[in-house]
Amino acid sequence: MSLKDVMKDFDGYEEIRDEIAVLRKYGIDHTPKRGEVEKILEVLHPKKLHVKVSEIIDETASTKTFRLVPAQGWLPPFQAGQYINLVVETGGIITSRDYSISSSPTETAFYDITVRQVEDGFVSDFLLGSTKVGDEFESSSPAGNFFHNPLFHGNDLVFLAGGSGITPFMSMIREAAFRNLDRRIHLFYGSRSDDDVIFEQEIETICSRHKNISWTKVISDPLQGYRGRTGFITADLMKSVLSDLSGRMFYLCGPEAMYTFCRNELSKAGIPSRKVRIEMYGPPKDVTKQAGWPAGIGSDSLMTVRIKGGGSIRVRATEPLMNSLERSGITIPALCRSGECSLCRTKLISGKVFQPEGARIRKSDRMFGYIHPCLAYPLSDLEILVP
Ligand SMILES: Cc1cc2nc3c(=O)[nH]c(=O)nc-3n(C[C@H](O)[C@H](O)[C@H](O)COP(=O)(O)OP(=O)(O)OC[C@H]3O[C@@H](n4cnc5c(N)ncnc54)[C@H](O)[C@@H]3O)c2cc1C
């Protein structure tokens, strides 16, 4: 079979070939300029950055902001709401985690990332416990689609933040304030206790100076004597504060439990899903609670993963495959660590994995047996080909 015959098997091959023929006849031939856009993109948006911690700011008892400046070159521009994938080496293990940039894109000399301590956390533990001013890291360029697009999202925005999920919103709020943007923003910010609220003073100051920016603080687990608003971000609360919810764009970012709760409340309030934008904060805390997880497999279930051409390892069924591989010294390319970007796509030669809702597997990947190890859990022994 010739290469041409093989190509015919690809969906859309004939249509693309016909389109190229039309362009050749009537369009402009851009072939001599091939590669020029990539060269400009590489300058504006390099794949890897080398950053240095220039300052560490205590935000709350469990949260710190790390100010990152370039260790080499400069920092590319970003859209408020985007994140970087920070590579960390600790205890001989190379791994990475995503952190939304909390500073405004108008600050071009640094990126701030604001990290909260996670119970039984690995990287958050390392960053909060061991990182010092002057430490250097590798990271991705800013990435992600959780940003405001005035063409599609309008100018009437409602932010629903929970805990450290405030960070992308802080960047958006700071930008709107610094640039005096003609944008109406209301932030609902849920925290466990009053001491946990990050950036409170700054949010207050911005709201007092910009009539188009306002906020509602909600505390779910108040200390005795707390006099502010308590509970969760409910449909009733949103309606009572904003009266009319129609025509607004809702952005949601926070811990897993909050997503489920707030998505429910938004649909109760009649908000269509096209009016809701969501930032996932990584894999689920307990995958066994996800819809479709098979009965009988738990945190003590171990599987063998054979790596084609490279030995085998024992892994926990309830840990994302990517984490288990990293634990064994095998690092694969990663960016979103939430199953969305496809960067980690890996060939599954044999075996079965669980990929929860949120893993965006392309049709072609499903057809040819590719998985996203950042959000794939082994349900049987596996053989994989690492990229
Ligand atoms: C787009 C995006 C933006 C985010 N922005 C922020 C933000 O602004 N602020 C913030 O605080 N968080 C943010 N997060 C969450 C952040 O990426 C991390 O998930 C969070 O800091 C917790 O990381 P952790 O390693 O401490 O805990 P987990 O990610 O829960 O890590 C614990 C896991 O690490 C693995 N592990 C444990 N020990 C080892 C070991 N020895 N070797 C290898 N693996 C091990 C295990 O799988 C364990 O389950 C964001 C996430 C996403 C996806």
Ligand code: FES
């Ligand atoms: S790192 Fe993005 S899909 Fe796995």
